[in-house]
Amino acid sequence: MEDMIFYDRLQFAFTITFHYIFPQLTMGLSLMIVYFKWKYLRTKIDKFNNAAKFFMKIFAINFTMGVVTGIPMEFQFGTNWAKFSELTGGIIGQTLAMEGMFSFFLESSFLALFIFGEKLMGQKLHFLTGFLVFLGSWASGWFILATNAWMQHPVGYEILDNGKFVLENFSALFTNPWLLPAFLHNQMASVVTSAFVMASIGAFYILRNKHSEYGKLFLKTGVVFGLISSVLVAFPTGDWNAKNVAKYQPGTFAAMEGIFETEEAGAEIVLIGQPNMVAKKLDNKIAVPNILSFLTYQEWDKQIPGMDQFEDDELPDNIPALYYSYHIMVGLGTIFIGVMALALFLLWRKKLYNIKPLLWTIMFLVPFPYIANITGWYTAELGRQPYLVYGLLRTSDGISPTVSSGNTLFTLLGFVALYMLLGLLFLVLVGKTINEGPTPKTH
Amino acid sequence: MTGTLISLISILIGIISANLFGYFNKKYTFGFKGNTLIGVFGSVLLIKSFGRLGFDPWSIMNNGDFDGLRLLINIVVSALGGLLGLVFAKWIYLKMNKKLEN
Numbered sequence: 001m002e003d004m005i006f007y008d009r010l011q012f013a014f015t016i017t018f019h020y021i022f023p024q025l026t027m028g029l030s031l032m033i034v035y036f037k038w039k040y041l042r043t044k045i046d047k048f049n050n051a052a053k054f055f056m057k058i059f060a061i062n063f064t065m066g067v068v069t070g071i072p073m074e075f076q077f078g079t080n081w082a083k084f085s086e087l088t089g090g091i092i093g094q095t096l097a098m099e100g101m102f103s104f105f106l107e108s109s110f111l112a113l114f115i116f117g118e119k120l121m122g123q124k125l126h127f128l129t130g131f132l133v134f135l136g137s138w139a140s141g142w143f144i145l146a147t148n149a150w151m152q153h154p155v156g157y158e159i160l161d162n163g164k165f166v167l168e169n170f171s172a173l174f175t176n177p178w179l180l181p182a183f184l185h186n187q188m189a190s191v192v193t194s195a196f197v198m199a200s201i202g203a204f205y206i207l208r209n210k211h212s213e214y215g216k217l218f219l220k221t222g223v224v225f226g227l228i229s230s231v232l233v234a235f236p237t238g239d240w241n242a243k244n245v246a247k248y249q250p251g252t253f254a255a256m257e258g259i260f261e262t263e264e265a266g267a268e269i270v271l272i273g274q275p276n277m278v279a280k281k282l283d284n285k286i287a288v289p290n291i292l293s294f295l296t297y298q299e300w301d302k303q304i305p306g307m308d309q310f311e312d313d314e315l316p317d318n319i320p321a322l323y324y325s326y327h328i329m330v331g332l333g334t335i336f337i338g339v340m341a342l343a344l345f346l347l348w349r350k351k352l353y354n355i356k357p358l359l360w361t362i363m364f365l366v367p368f369p370y371i372a373n374i375t376g377w378y379t380a381e382l383g384r385q386p387y388l389v390y391g392l393l394r395t396s397d398g399i400s401p402t403v404s405s406g407n408t409l410f411t412l413l414g415f416v417a418l419y420m421l422l423g424l425l426f427l428v429l430v431g432k433t434i435n436e437g438p439t440p441k442t443h
Numbered sequence: 444m445t446g447t448l449i450s451l452i453s454i455l456i457g458i459i460s461a462n463l464f465g466y467f468n469k470k471y472t473f474g475f476k477g478n479t480l481i482g483v484f485g486s487v488l489l490i491k492s493f494g495r496l497g498f499d500p501w502s503i504m505n506n507g508d509f510d511g512l513r514l515l516i517n518i519v520v521s522a523l524g525g526l527l528g529l530v531f532a533k534w535i536y537l538k539m540n541k542k543l544e545n
Contacts, residue, residue, distance in 0.1 A: 057476070064480045067487065068454050075447035075500070108484075112535070120539045414448040421455070429476050 007408040008080045008399050013381075014412060015072050017374055018419050022066035024373045027141050027187060028194025029059050030134035032225060037127045047438075049123075051217060052130065054438035055198070056114055059133070061429045063111060068422060072415065080408065084388050084398030090166045091157055092147050095173060099143035107136030141190070142183055149178035151389050152380065153248050165389070181244055182380075185237035188229050189376060192336060193369040195226035199343075200366040201434055203359040211437040216353055219362070223347055227340035234333055239295065245383065246296050249390065251310040252383035255319045256326040257292060258282050259306040266290035267304035270327075275320045280307070317386045325378035332372040339365065446500035449514065450490075453500075453521040457486020461525035471529045473536075478529060485528020486521040493520065 033052050040048035077085045110132040118126045150157075156172025157165045167173070199222025205215030246253040254260075258270045260280050269291040273282035293302040307315055316322050343362065346352040353359075384390050388398040461482030465472035472478060490499060498516040503509065 060480055061476065064483050068451070068483055071450050071454070071487070072447045075450060079447055116536050117539050411445060411448055414445075415451075418448070418451050418455070425458075425479065429479060432476060 003405040004403070004408070005396055005399055007405040007412065008403075009395070011080060011408050011412045011415070012073075012076060015069065015076065015415055015419075016377075018423075019066065019069040019073060020374060020377060021370060022062045022069065023137075023140070024190045024193045024370065025197060026059050026062045026066060027137045028190035028192070028229075029055055029062070029197070030130075030137045031191060032194055032198060032221065033059065034127075034130050034134045035221070035225075037130045041123060041127055047213060047217060050438045050440060051214065051221075053118075054214075054433075056111070056130070056133075057433050058197075058430060060111060060115060061426065061433065063107070065422065065426050067108075069419070080400055080403060081388075081398055082400035082403075084393070087163055087393060087398070088165045088389060090164060091150060091173070094167060094170070095143045095147040095150070099140055099147075103136045103140035103143060105136075107133055107140060110136065138187060141187060145183045145186060146173055146176070146179055148380070149176045149182055152182075152384055153178040153244075154389050154392055159392075165392075178244055178248065181237060181240035185233060185241050185376075188233045188237050189369075189373050191225060191229035192233055192333075193373055195222045195229055195340075196336070196362075196366055196369045198222035199226055200363045203363040204434070205437070206353055207356065207359050207363065211439060214438045219352065219359075220347060222362075223340055223343045223352070226336065227344050230333065230336040230340055234337065238333070243296060246304070249383060250305055251307070251314045252316055252322070254305060254307045254310070255316050256322050256379060256383055257304075258285075258323050258327075259292075259304060261308050262303060262306035264303065266293040266299075266301045267296075267306075268292060269295065272327075275323050277319060313386070316383055318382055322379060322382040325375040325382060329372050329375040329379060332368050332375075336365075336369065336372070445509075446504040449500040449503055449517065453490050453517055454483055454486050456518050456521040457525035457528070458482035459525070460522035461485060461529050464526045464529055471533045473529070473532065477532075481528045481532045482525035485526070485531075486524035488528070489520050489524030490517065 033055050036048045036052035036055070039045075040052065110129045113121070114126065114129040114133055117129065121129070150173060153176060154165075155176045156167060156169035158168040159165055198218045202215045202218030202220070202222055205211045206219065242253070245256070257267070258273055258275060259267055260275075260282065266289065268287040268289045270282060270285060270287045273285035273287070276283045290300045293304055294300050296302070296304065307319075339361065343352055343358060346355060346358065386395055387393060388395050458479050459482070461478045462475065465474075465478040473481060494500075494502075494517070498513045498520060500517070503513045503517060505513075
């Protein structure tokens with residue numbers, strides 16, 4: 001049984017991690033495409049329009065890969081998580097269906113119109129199609145987050161005698177106090193990824209001395225969006241999320257912050273340290289006293305319950321993984337603010353385009369927002385364990401009892417092979433697009 | 444479980460068929476990038492729309508009892524999806540740009 005849970009979780013973790021590489025870019029990029037298109041409408045300078053069309057090509061490749069890698073997830077609900085689907089389908093089926101019907105169709109239809117229909121529709125309608133692509137991709141995020149928010153903090157449900165969850169209050173799904181902060185935090189994090197991708201392509205063009213005019217535009221836009229979104233990810237959205245965790249999942253909060261023992265007069269914030277699960281303490285700890293109490297409750301001496309206040313089965317089942325995921329996310333977020341603030345300062349001083357070490361740094365930083373986004377999701381998902389629906393349905397009660405671990409392992413290996421192929425295809429397609437550049441071809 | 448893998452294989456078939464069709468019929472090609480993207484959507488659309496007639500991944504695995512003939516039909520329909528996707532996309536593209544040429 002333990003084996004079955006492990007392999008089911010491993011397979012889902014692998015497929016969803018690979019899947020989330022793509023939507024996190026499309027959601028942020030759609031906002032920046034709308035910005036470029038809006039700039040073009042206002043100024044009539046062609047480079048803004050070319051930039052919008054160039055990034056819509058990258059958007060289309062990512063969107064397609066998101067569709068391909070999203071399909072196995074839909075199957076996995078039925079194959080690996082049949083009990084979960086059976087018990088909670090009456091609730092999560094609503095939001096997932098809305099995601100497909102409203103957002104995905106909106107996004108895909110207007111994406112095709114944006115790519116093919118510029119000349120036919122004229123510029124104002126072309127802007128509108130870009131805006132609808134943005135709306136579709138963010139609405140998609142909203143419905144997925146509504147599903148996840150219900151799993152993190154279930155509301156508006158009733159449990160029938162047969163154990164099935166049914167929806168008692170539809171609007172409660174969308175007024176869930178977990179949803180808005182999680183959505184805003186997630187969307188801002190996706191803008192961080194897009195901003196770094198854009199800035200990185202810009203830095204690449206400047207360093208290669210190729211499409212330099214666009215390179216400067218991409219770098220400048222990426223840096224401005226990057227700094228604003230990196231700050232917004234931390235405050236207020238990240239702060240709001242952390243307060244929600246402290247309020248609704250206090251055991252998870254203690255585990256992700258690494259608080260093993262309750263401190264009487266205010267909790268410290270841990271900057272560095274390694275959880276020692278045998279001695280139940282943090283090794284090699286560097287911490288600042290009372291800061292965590294202040295950040296969470298705006299009171300220096302407020303007591304925050306440590307892990308010693310909870311039974312073992314009330315705590316997440318993999319505390320080190322949760323702790324490291326959370327600290328990697330926060331650490332990277334802090335680095336992003338520093339790098340983008342420095343870049344913006346140098347942009348203001350008109351030196352950014354000439355400082356090669358910083359351009360190289362920005363270019364090679366591109367994988368890190370992806371890592372931060374994914375570790376952020378690991379924090380949310382590991383923090384909810386050992387539950388699928390917090391406090392109500394255990395992960396061990398949601399798996400498909402008839403699917404063997406050998407079967408899951410075999411298909412996991414198949415996914416790894418196929419996704420490697422897809423990953424290569426993705427890199428070739430994006431590489432070709434970047435190499436061709438945003439300058440329109442002249443025939 | 445294997446059904447999930449088959450759904451991915453169908454998409455790859457769609458990508459390959461769209462690219463092959465585009466390669467041999469230059470009139471319909473959108474280049475490697477365009478053909479690949481259209482191949483994905485073409486195969487997904489056809490399998491999602493008609494797969495329940497008996498050749499979707501669930502039916503192929505039929506509770507663990509693999510049916511090769513259904514897989515073959517699935518592969519042919521996926522390939523057709525990629526090919527028809529390209530024809531349809533070209534038709535839409537020409538329709539949308541026809542007005543400008545007149």
